[in-house]
Amino acid sequence: MDDLTEMLKGTLEGCVLEIIGSEETYGYAITRRLNELGFADVVEGTVYTILLRLERNGLVQVTKRPSGVGPPRKFYALNDAGREELARFWAKWQYLSSRIDRLKEGGR
Amino acid sequence: MDDLTEMLKGTLEGCVLEIIGSEETYGYAITRRLNELGFADVVEGTVYTILLRLERNGLVQVTKRPSGVGPPRKFYALNDAGREELARFWAKWQYLSSRIDRLKEGGR
DNA sequence: CCCGCTACTCAGTGATACTGTGTACTGGTA
DNA sequence: TACCAGTACACAGTATCACTGAGTAGCGGG
Numbered sequence: 001m002d003d004l005t006e007m008l009k010g011t012l013e014g015c016v017l018e019i020i021g022s023e024e025t026y027g028y029a030i031t032r033r034l035n036e037l038g039f040a041d042v043v044e045g046t047v048y049t050i051l052l053r054l055e056r057n058g059l060v061q062v063t064k065r066p067s068g069v070g071p072p073r074k075f076y077a078l079n080d081a082g083r084e085e086l087a088r089f090w091a092k093w094q095y096l097s098s099r100i101d102r103l104k105e106g107g108r
Numbered sequence: 109m110d111d112l113t114e115m116l117k118g119t120l121e122g123c124v125l126e127i128i129g130s131e132e133t134y135g136y137a138i139t140r141r142l143n144e145l146g147f148a149d150v151v152e153g154t155v156y157t158i159l160l161r162l163e164r165n166g167l168v169q170v171t172k173r174p175s176g177v178g179p180p181r182k183f184y185a186l187n188d189a190g191r192e193e194l195a196r197f198w199a200k201w202q203y204l205s206s207r208i209d210r211l212k213e214g215g216r
Numbered sequence: 217c218c219c220g221c222t223a224c225t226c227a228g229t230g231a232t233a234c235t236g237t238g239t240a241c242t243g244g245t246a
Numbered sequence: 247t248a249c250c251a252g253t254a255c256a257c258a259g260t261a262t263c264a265c266t267g268a269g270t271a272g273c274g275g276g
Contacts, residue, residue, distance in 0.1 A: 001199075001200065001203050002196055002199070002200055004118075004200060004203070004204060005118075005230095005231080005263095005264055005265070006117050006118030006231060006232065006263095006264085007117070007118035007119060007200055007201070007204050008118070008204070008263090008264065009114050009115070009117035009118060009231090009232075009233095009262080009263050009264065010112075010113075010114030010115035010116075010117060010262090010263075011115060011204070011208060012263085012264070013263085013264095015208065015211055018211055018212070019211075022214075026223080026224095027223070027224070028222065028223050028224080037207055037210065037211055038203075038206075038207040038210070039207060041265095042264090042265095043265075043266085044223080044224080045224095045225090045226090045264095045265065045266065045267080046264055046265055046266090048223090048224060048225070048226090049225090049226085049263090049264075049265085050263095050264085051224095052224095052225080052226090053263090067222075067223075067272080067273085068273085069221080069222060069223095069272085069273060069274080070221070070222035070223055070271085070272055070273055070274095071222070071223045071224070071270090071271055071272045071273085072223080072224090072272085073222090073223070073224090074223085074224075088110055090212065091109075091110070092109065092110055092112060092115055093115070093208065093212075095109050095112070095146075096112060096115050096116070096119070097205055097208075098146075099145055099146040099147060100119060100123065100201065100205075102145065102146075103123055103126055103127075103145055104126070104198065104201075106130075113232095113233055113234070113261090113262080114232095114233085114262065114263065116232085116233065117231080117232050117233060117262085117263075117264095118231090118232075120232085120233070121232085121233095134254080134255095135254070135255065136253065136254050136255080149234095150233090150234095151234075151235085152254080152255080153233095153234070153235070153236080153237095153255095153256090153257090154232095154233055154234060154235095156254090156255060156256065156257090157232090157233075157234085157256090157257085158232090158233085159255095160255095160256080160257090161232090175241080175242085175253075175254075176242080177241090177242060177243080177252080177253060177254095178240085178241050178242055178243095178252070178253035178254055179239090179240055179241045179242085179253070179254045179255070180241085180254080180255090181253090181254070181255090182254085182255075
C-alpha cells in the first residue's frame with residue numbers, strides 16, 4: 001500500500017483511543033496491535049508521541065508497572081474525558097466516511 | 109459537526125480530484141460543490157491552495173475562460189497523471205476505511 | 217560480555233488544511 | 247456617480263499532525 005501518512009492524520013489518534021478503550025494497555029503493545037490491524041507502517045515513535053499528547057490533554061489515566069521482560073511499562077486507560085473524545089472521534093469518522101462514500105457514488 | 113480539519117488531511121485533495129474528474133470545473137464552483145456535499149466548513153482559500161498544488165504537481169490541465177459574471181475562471185481537468193492519482197486515492201481510502209471499520213467492529 | 221528484544225523519550229522535519237488579506241471584474245441600486 | 251454584494255483568484259503565515267532518528271535503559275541468552 002502507498003503511503004497513508006497524510007490520510008492517517010486525525011484518525012490514528014482515534015484508533016489509539018479505541019484500542020486503549022477496549023483494554024488497558026501500553027505503547028509497545030499498541031504499536032503491535034496497530035500493525036496486526038493493517039496499519040503496517042506505524043512505528044513506535046509515532047505511537048508514543050500520540051500517547052504523550054493524550055496524557056497532556058488529560059484523556060487517559062496512566063499507571064506504571066514493572067514488566068519482567070524489559071523496562072517498566074506505562075499502562076493507559078481512558079478516563080471520562082477520553083471516552084467522550086472517543087465518541088466524538090467515531091461521530092466524526094461516521095460523518096466524514098459517509099460524505100466521502102456519497103461523493104464516490106456520484107455525489108447527489 | 110466538530111472540526112474535521114485534521115481528518116480531512118490527505119482526503120480533501122482526493123475529493124477535489126474526484127470533482128474535477130467528473131466534470132471540468134473551477135475553484136469557486138468546487139468550493140460550493142464541497143459545501144453542498146457536506147464539507148460545510150471548507151472555504152475558498154483552502155480549495156485554491158489545493159488547486160495550485162495539483163497544477164504544480166502536473167495532475168491537471170488548466171484553461172482560463174471569461175466568466176460574464178465576474179473575473180475569468182480557471183477551469184481544471186484531469187490529465188493521465190491526475191486520473192492515476194485519483195485511482196490511488198480511492199485505493200488508499202478503501203484500504204484505510206476498511207481497517208478503521210474493522211477496528212470499530214471489535215478488530216479481529 | 218555483547219546482542220537482540222523490550223520499552224520509552226524527545227527534538228526536529230514535512231505535508232496539509234486553514235486564516236487573513238489583498239486584488240479584481242460584474243451588475244444592481246441609491 | 248458611488249457604493250456594495252457576489253464572483254473569482256493568489257499568497258504569506260499558522261497550527262496540527264504523523265513521522266524520523268537518535269538516545270536511554272532493562273532483561274535474558276549464546
